[in-house]
Amino acid sequence: MKDLRSFTHKICAYGTNWERVLLKQATGMEKSMIEFKNVSKVYPGNKVAVENINLKFETGEFICFVGTSGSGKTTCMRMINRMNIPSTGTILIDGRDISKVNGINLRRSIGYVIQQIGLMPHMKIYENITMVPKLLKWSEDKMNKVARELLKKVDLPESYLDCYPSELSGGQQQRVGVLRALAADQEIILMDEPFGALDPITRDTLQQLVKQLQREMGKTIIFVTHDMDEALKLSDRMVVMDKGQVVQFDTPDAILAKPANDFVRDMLGEDRLNRAQFDYETVEKMMVLEPICILENQSVAEAIQIMRKNRVDTLLVVDEEKHLKGQVDIFALDQKRMGSDRVGNHTKKISYLYNDTKIRDAIYYINDLGFRNIPVVNKNLVLAGLVTRASVVDKVYESYWSDYQPETDDAIHQVRPEKMPAMEDAL
Amino acid sequence: MIDYLIQNRSLLELKIGEHFLISIVALMIGTVIAVPIGILITKSTKLSQMVISFCSVLQTIPSLALLAIMVPLFGVGKLPAIIALVIYSLLPILRNTYLGMNSVDKNIIDASKGMGMTWSQIVVHVKVPLAFPVIMSGIRLSAIYMVAWATLASYIGAGGLGDFIFMGLNNFNFYAIIAGTVPVTLMALLFDGLLSIVERKLTPKTSADISHKSEKEPVNV
Numbered sequence: 187m188k189d190l191r192s193f194t195h196k197i198c199a200y201g202t203n204w205e206r207v208l209l210k211q212a213t214g215m216e217k218s219m220i221e222f223k224n225v226s227k228v229y230p231g232n233k234v235a236v237e238n239i240n241l242k243f244e245t246g247e248f249i250c251f252v253g254t255s256g257s258g259k260t261t262c263m264r265m266i267n268r269m270n271i272p273s274t275g276t277i278l279i280d281g282r283d284i285s286k287v288n289g290i291n292l293r294r295s296i297g298y299v300i301q302q303i304g305l306m307p308h309m310k311i312y313e314n315i316t317m318v319p320k321l322l323k324w325s326e327d328k329m330n331k332v333a334r335e336l337l338k339k340v341d342l343p344e345s346y347l348d349c350y351p352s353e354l355s356g357g358q359q360q361r362v363g364v365l366r367a368l369a370a371d372q373e374i375i376l377m378d379e380p381f382g383a384l385d386p387i388t389r390d391t392l393q394q395l396v397k398q399l400q401r402e403m404g405k406t407i408i409f410v411t412h413d414m415d416e417a418l419k420l421s422d423r424m425v426v427m428d429k430g431q432v433v434q435f436d437t438p439d440a441i442l443a444k445p446a447n448d449f450v451r452d453m454l455g456e457d458r459l460n461r462a463q464f465d466y467e468t469v470e471k472m473m474v475l476e477p478i479c480i481l482e483n484q485s486v487a488e489a490i491q492i493m494r495k496n497r498v499d500t501l502l503v504v505d506e507e508k509h510l511k512g513q514v515d516i517f518a519l520d521q522k523r524m525g526s527d528r529v530g531n532h533t534k535k536i537s538y539l540y541n542d543t544k545i546r547d548a549i550y551y552i553n554d555l556g557f558r559n560i561p562v563v564n565k566n567l568v569l570a571g572l573v574t575r576a577s578v579v580d581k582v583y584e585s586y587w588s589d590y591q592p593e594t595d596d597a598i599h600q601v602r603p604e605k606m607p608a609m610e611d612a613l
Numbered sequence: 614m615i616d617y618l619i620q621n622r623s624l625l626e627l628k629i630g631e632h633f634l635i636s637i638v639a640l641m642i643g644t645v646i647a648v649p650i651g652i653l654i655t656k657s658t659k660l661s662q663m664v665i666s667f668c669s670v671l672q673t674i675p676s677l678a679l680l681a682i683m684v685p686l687f688g689v690g691k692l693p694a695i696i697a698l699v700i701y702s703l704l705p706i707l708r709n710t711y712l713g714m715n716s717v718d719k720n721i722i723d724a725s726k727g728m729g730m731t732w733s734q735i736v737v738h739v740k741v742p743l744a745f746p747v748i749m750s751g752i753r754l755s756a757i758y759m760v761a762w763a764t765l766a767s768y769i770g771a772g773g774l775g776d777f778i779f780m781g782l783n784n785f786n787f788y789a790i791i792a793g794t795v796p797v798t799l800m801a802l803l804f805d806g807l808l809s810i811v812e813r814k815l816t817p818k819t820s821a822d823i824s825h826k827s828e829k830e831p832v833n834v
Binding site: 267269290291292294298300302303304305306307308309318321350351352353366 | 721725731739742819
């Protein structure tokens, strides 16, 4: 730990991120920062809090632990700064077993933010922010500078340095709580549901702020939350926990695309999963499978017949191996003049999508760029299907409205023609 | 009455001095013993229960009996009186210290620990400042007890205003009783007043507002 500290001290208090990255590469520090190896925690009375956890976090990652209460997520987080001691297994930080380092020094090198904020009510904001630097015996000048710089980062006026926590709003207090965790230039920051007690608007601003600070300063953040939206929004990778075990550990996109089991599925909720389909499902899921096409060797007369029969105005042109060649348009064809001509001679260019295009992109082309339909091809340009406006509507309907039923049937009405008397009678 | 006071003025002054000395020495010794113990026992619940029940047992001994017990052990005079009073002062101070320390917001302690404060740093910089009003209320309570019970110390020859009261009782001298009682009451009020000033001065501020009172209600035993 001493090395880590002297290392962090080498970099001036607020060096830019790339400086740090360079230094890290130079010193070979760019490896997995935090590693859980077979970690279990059993409380007295055989209450298992977490069981056999194996995780690896990289430097600079934003990791969220998500789970219901009692899932062991907070326990896991608190083991990183040895607020909880694992019953078995080891936790490594930068390859070093933390059970072998001094707990006090370890905690001073790791930022810590809790839901209840925990600012010292009898200390001014300045003293609260510089708590850890003071423990590390920094000079007053340096602490002063750091406190001022930090306060600027979170848009609080410098005059707040002389205020007491009770004079700040909850959101402002938690900003200070976050600053306190950054003040000694800690590489790792632990956050235990830090925004759980804030109103949605304040929470939103603080989430953005933390994410921005994390990117800017290259911190590794371990963030515990039960709010799935928060986790999806903030994390680079997230750990979903249930009953003391890791159910899934992956990027938010991957988890949305493939929830490991029903628990994860429930945590995410059907709505979120449906909406997420657009982000990870490909056009293959929504395309029309066998679009009407014509071989380039067939005649124009045949093309017109196919169009008439299927009541369409364009046909996709393919070759014998179904490679997409273009399209023919009924308005460009003239049966009398070129009836026996090859279709291939009148083919026009066409835009197409590959079959691994995401649905949301396909919808963008169709909806925003005004394509009526776009063929889908595989890697070898072999025609696979066709995305049309109708298929977009179907997909959207399926995602948002699939289980919708009107409360009553009075929205639909019938016209009942009255039997009119015979013409002659009227006359 | 006035005549009586004028006649016995020098004696009264002496006795007030003695009374004041006995109470304040006992209170100071009691504080010096009880506050650190009250802080230390927060380390272990079992220990704290033992210590607090032991002090409660001491408290149940009738004061006169306790003074009487002191005589064979320490003879007569001021020393046994002070020892007896110290024993009495322990419980309120100890208990309030313990309660005060434990009443500090657990989250603040958690945050302090999580930031890498040692146990003693947490005690000195966080727990004691925040528990200060509660600890002080224990000391104030004790102070009033000390002044009141120092009266009985006269019984074992410690002097003090008790001398007037016992003299009055023996001689059916109502004036003597009054001359002993009123200064005791005034002294108790004075102690309480002085300590409340100390408390206000030393309690850390939690707001720039000067009229702001500490949020924590003092816990009385």
